[in-house]
Amino acid sequence: MPYCNMDRLYEAVAEKGPVCVGLDTAPDYLPPLERARYAGDADAVLAYNRAIIDATAAAAACYKIQIAYYEVLGVAGLECYAKTLALARERGVPVIADIKRGDIADTARQYASAHFSGGFEADFVTLSPYMGMDSIAPWFTWAETKGKGAFVLMRTSNRGMLDFEHLELRGPAPDGSAAPRRVYDAVGEKLAALAETLGGVHGYGAFGAVVGADPKSDDERKEAQRLRSRYAGLFFLIPGYGAQGGGAADAALLLRDGNGGVVNASRSILKAWTKAAGADTADFAFAAGAARRAAEEMRDALRDAAER
Numbered sequence: 001m002p003y004c005n006m007d008r009l010y011e012a013v014a015e016k017g018p019v020c021v022g023l024d025t026a027p028d029y030l031p032p033l034e035r036a037r038y039a040g041d042a043d044a045v046l047a048y049n050r051a052i053i054d055a056t057a058a059a060a061a062c063y064k065i066q067i068a069y070y071e072v073l074g075v076a077g078l079e080c081y082a083k084t085l086a087l088a089r090e091r092g093v094p095v096i097a098d099i100k101r102g103d104i105a106d107t108a109r110q111y112a113s114a115h116f117s118g119g120f121e122a123d124f125v126t127l128s129p130y131m132g133m134d135s136i137a138p139w140f141t142w143a144e145t146k147g148k149g150a151f152v153l154m155r156t157s158n159r160g161m162l163d164f165e166h167l168e169l170r171g172p173a174p175d176g177s178a179a180p181r182r183v184y185d186a187v188g189e190k191l192a193a194l195a196e197t198l199g200g201v202h203g204y205g206a207f208g209a210v211v212g213a214d215p216k217s218d219d220e221r222k223e224a225q226r227l228r229s230r231y232a233g234l235f236f237l238i239p240g241y242g243a244q245g246g247g248a249a250d251a252a253l254l255l256r257d258g259n260g261g262v263v264n265a266s267r268s269i270l271k272a273w274t275k276a277a278g279a280d281t282a283d284f285a286f287a288a289g290a291a292r293r294a295a296e297e298m299r300d301a302l303r304d305a306a307e308r
Contacts, residue, residue: 004147005123006208006235007200009094012061013259017299018251020096020237021056021291022266023049023084024066027073029270031282042076045069048284049084052270053091055288059295063088064237064264065122066098082119094123096151096237102128108138116142124149126210126237129187130164136207143198143206150207152191155184155227157212157240179226188231195233204260208235211254213246213263224253228260236261241298242268248298252305263302269294 027041030048038044053063065088070081088095097120101111115125116139127136129152142148155165165184173181174189188209195205209231215221228236238254240246242265251263272294273279273287 004200004206005149006204006206007202010202016061018262019295019299020062020064020262020264021060022064022264024069024266031287034284042073042080046080051284051288052291053087055292056295057091059299061262062094064096064098096124097122098126100126100128102131102135104135112139116148127152151210151237154187154209155211157214204235211236212240213238213251214240228254238263241265248301248305255306258306
């Protein structure tokens with residue numbers, strides 16, 4: 001497979017570090033004085049997103065935009081979503097559309113066309129694999145012909161992952177490992193095989209995996225190391241940092257020499273201004289400056305942790 005978006009992302013991490021800025025922007029994350037200036041919340045969110053992108057583009061390997069925060073604002077919110085995608089991509093920063101789609105046949109083809117072209121075009125999407133690989137296959141053409149990529153839910157950072165993802169499977173692991181084989185390993189094995197056929201020039205498949213960073217015990221930290229070692233050809237999208245509880249040392253377990261993944265933070269960057277002196281009179285410039293500092297501090301912490 002030729003050069004693809006996952007290669008762009010790898011190179012962005014090598015240049016700027018593994019920070020993924022999540023633009024999961026709720027209106028109440030905005031400075032109240034600024035929010036009140038706009039006729040509608042969608043317009044206010046778009047202006048805030050523009051300020052955040054301008055302030056953090058030098059420290060962000062990519063942006064992740066969770067569509068739910070825009071859908072809730074109705075048609076105006078979806079227009080804001082499309083414009084936010086365009087703002088980030090115009091800056092040359094890769095963009096992940098966090099849409100978590102997972103359907104089969106013609107429905108999946110429509111989703112793929114909607115989010116890999118037109119007004120909602122992104123560089124990557126997030127996908128749910130639990131209807132099977134035929135729910136992911138319709139997205140392959142876009143990887144092969146346009147270099148697009150995806151991150152497939154594998155081992156997420158929420159506690160509910162224990163309900164299904166963590167269930168133990170019967171039988172030995174294909175690699176003969178003695179470690180318990182989980183449902184998320186079945187997903188990883190399929191993706192690893194896919195990475196061999198949809199691989200880029202830097203050794204990672206066009207389809208990576210969502211693997212959360214929030215280990216609570218030594219066993220969970222060992223499991224994170226096992227996943228990183230076993231699925232070496234998968235680029236990871238790593239949620240769970242910051243407001244969700246994960247730290248730099250936790251996330252670094254899922255990187256490979258500081259690369260091979262991006263670490264997402266949303267609220268801890270978008271709301272960084274609320275913890276700064278002078279927050280009561282904050283405007284967008286004030287908030288954007290706080291976001292830049294938070295992204296830079298996160299980048300430096302991740303680099304330091306990866307070097308230990």
